[in-house]
Amino acid sequence: MSVTTTDNLTGQIVSAVQQKINVKADPLRNEALQIFQELGLPAPKHEEYKHTPIARYLEKNFSFAASPASGPLADIKRFFIPGVDANVIVMIDGVFSQAHSRVISPETEIKIQSLGEALAAKNPVATQHFAKYLDIRNNSLAAWNTAAWNQGIFIHVPDNKVVETPVIIYYISNATAGENIVVNRNLIVAGKNSQATVVEKFDSTGSANHFTNLVTEVFVDENAGLDLYSIQHDLNNRFQHNITEIFQKNSSRVNTFTFTLQGKFFRNNLHLALDGEGIESHMYGLYLLNSDTLADNHTVVDHKKPNSFSNELYKGIMDESSKGIFNGKIFVRPNAQKTNAFQANRNILLTDKATVNTKPQLEIWADDVKCSHGCTTGQLDEEALFYLQSRGINKDTARAMMLYAFAGEVLDYVKHPQLKDYLDSVISDRLHKNF
Amino acid sequence: MLSIKNLQAKIDDKQILNGINLEIKAGEVHAIMGPNGSGKSTLASVLAGREEYEVLGGEVEFLGKDLLALEPDERAREGVFLAFQYPVEIPGVSTINFMKTALNQIRTHRGQQPLDAVSFLGLMKEKMKLVEIDQSLLNRALNEGFSGGEKKRNEIFQMAMLEPKLAILDETDSGLDIDALKIVANGVNKLRSKNNAVIVVTHYQRLLEYIVPDFVHVLYKGKIVKSGTKELALELEAKGYDWIKDEVSVA
Known part of the structure; x- marks a missing residue:
């Protein structure tokens, strides 16, 4: 592997880990850190991460320096x-x-x-x-x-x-x-x-x-x-x-x-x-x-x-x-x-x-x-939207109805009643449900 | 009620309507007939506001308003109803919720109070009888898995619920057996009054035996080429559309 910023980032993470945790004291942690160092963060061409450039996201948004106490x-x-x-x-x-x-x-x-x-x-x-x-x-x-x-x-x-x-x-x-x-x-x-x-x-x-x-x-x-x-x-x-x-x-x-x-x-x-x-x-x-x-x-x-x-x-x-x-x-x-x-x-x-x-x-x-x-x-589905509108339902409501119906199929499988109510309210809110 | 003047419309690059003129008064039933591809369903779609169609010219006035300037939902709230030739299946949207939302948006527009759940269900039960539609059907997702006949009955049920001033039935008879046809026609007839009007778009005379029109118009190549009374429909049934085509080409 060529030396890239991904490697630098990996190095920063390794030193941050070493500062926080005595990995040498634990064979599994020690081995894992070595593997992490060898593998590095998934490179942009990594098959399993090709649409998800995690190294770029982390590099751009984090320093991995010791964080101040909140x-x-x-x-x-x-x-x-x-x-x-x-x-x-x-x-x-x-x-x-x-x-x-x-x-x-x-x-x-x-x-x-x-x-x-x-x-x-x-x-x-x-x-x-x-x-x-x-x-x-x-x-x-x-x-x-x-x-x-x-x-x-x-x-x-x-x-x-x-x-x-x-x-x-x-x-x-x-x-x-x-x-x-x-x-x-x-x-x-x-x-x-x-x-x-x-x-x-x-x-x-x-x-x-x-x-x-x-x-x-x-x-x-x-x-x-x-x-x-x-x-x-x-x-x-x-x-x-x-x-x-x-x-x-x-x-x-x-x-x-x-x-x-x-x-x-x-x-x-x-x-x-x-x-x-x-x-x-x-x-x-x-x-x-x-x-x-x-x-x-x-x-x-x-x-x-x-x-x-x-x-x-x-x-x-x-x-x-x-x-x-x-x-x-x-x-x-x-x-x-x-x-x-x-x-x-x-x-x-x-x-x-x-x-x-x-x-x-x-x-x-x-x-x-x-x-x-x-x-x-x-x-x-434009035809379905038109169908709902043709019954007097305004376009925003019609869209919300269809999106909510689409998402609702997954929600239907949630069995726990209060959990379902909560998720329903969050999803309704996100989809601007107003019907 | 409805006044169509020189209406022209196209879809993609093909002009379908080439200057339609039509006057409809409250209490009337008009049948629009014509061979395949003459523009019947296009006319229905343009009146309901389907987006794929582009109006090239002409005017449509509905109860004093410029219909073409309104969105499809605004037209519906003003009292236009299109019974679809192919009603859309919408998985996950319950028929009851959908109908309640539609009715209450229309009621609000009319300055009426939205119906509460109890009054809504009461109204629904009453209208269900009209089209002999079963509650179990309405508990399902909108049109999902409905047979052709059930879909058409659901259209008339919706019409009964929303009480439109102008109902446009787009080939409502297609795909119906005779029993279903009678039920649908019966439902429409019960909804007829001196205050509303119906446009029946159909290829065959069959439906008009049950929904008897006051006027029959023949559409050909995007124009109304002949108008008459219900006898015209019988004549078309007997002689087919060819004589109309001949008349037009001679003229």
Whole structure:
């Protein structure tokens, strides 16, 4: 690799990491930092990042110098989802805030603690699953995270426990004093026959740029069910790279929801490994972009064993000069016969300046499978608009009706009533729903 | 009510309407007939304000207003209703929500209070009977997965709900079997009054047996070449359109 500014940037990040964390004391961190250094940030021609020049975004907007301490945050509750009884975890600038967090479910039902503390105490579940599913050799952001994460949440739902109360993790970046870099690492383990819901919501205050590198590893044991929500609805100074690495065992059920509604830059890597039979996995995504937001969803579903089902529905509306990117890979391994795998990506472009790049990638080595994919990109259906207008509905309302209907298909799959109400209100607001 | 003078219009680079003149008074039913490609549906579309059509000249006055200066939704709020030849399927938009939004925007324009949910549903039930449309159909997304007949009945249901002053039925009979045709025609007839007018655009005389017109106009090459009463429709049914074409070429 030639010496480019990307390398300089990588070097700056490495020294920033070394200043904060004694990586030499931990073989995994040390190895990860070396890998990060070797790989560097994805270069502009990197196949997986070609529409998402993360190095350029970071270089242009961050110095990676030590950030000044921000003052205390007032009025955290304004970021909370209203009307939901939840186990609330608050992370401020990547640091767990005991003062603002509140777990109401009994500890016999769900264990929520600091991942660092769980690992230090040699918690057997945490040590069994930590860093087992993330591949740090092929993704430098994963390596960076593994070398540099300072805090994170470990959630363990023991076998046979059904947790009705969702866990909501609020990540709040305080960007009032200057730029702000957060590197968090979570681990979620859902025991056999368990059931839980985890919601992540990202917010900030202040006008400086802030970047979050978040990795969440998830293990879903036999016959367990897990719903994961990521609500990305911040201000336009948020830059974020997410990796969600999910490993599923026999007859487990996972639903993921990724709502990207506002921010500057989002890259969501969602990887599901279906290592069992009778698994059901649903991936839902909705990205409503405006301004110059870039949102990139890269998903991989890997059918490793026979008789499982995966379904993916991602929809996007791009307004102004926003950029949407979707890449959906489906792997069906040679012995994963009787696999059902479906994927759909639908996009609406509202302006000439908005763009979307969509790419399905199916690699199927088994012969007795049902797989399908479809992607569409278009403008708002003029004939439908005319139809609504011809009944006396003004053009703005007609547009809002159609956009809301388009987005609503994803919202329909949200089962939790208060969460659905909240998302509905945010989406209605974004689409200027007035009917 | 409606006064069309020398209306000319084109789509893409093709002029379709070559000077239409037509006067319609309240209480009248006018049938527009003509061979394929004569401009019947274009006329309906231009009156409703479809954007693809460009008006090249002429005037259309509707209840004292310059209709051509209005947006499609403004025309609808003034009382124009187009029953589509091909009603559009709109997934995700519920028929009930759509109808409530439309009706209340029209009511607001007329200076009436918007209907609350209860009164709206009451009105809906009443109008559903008129076109023998089932509630389960209206609980679905707008026209999504409806059969051809169901779509056309939904058009007349919407017309009944919105109570337009001028209804334009664009080939509403196409794709209907005789039973559906009777239901649709019956619905239209019940909505006829001395205060409103109907334009029935059709290729065949069949529909006019059930919606009896006061006047019949024959459109050919973008002009009205012959006008008469309902007997003209019967004559066209018996003799086809060729004699009209011959008459025009002789003239």
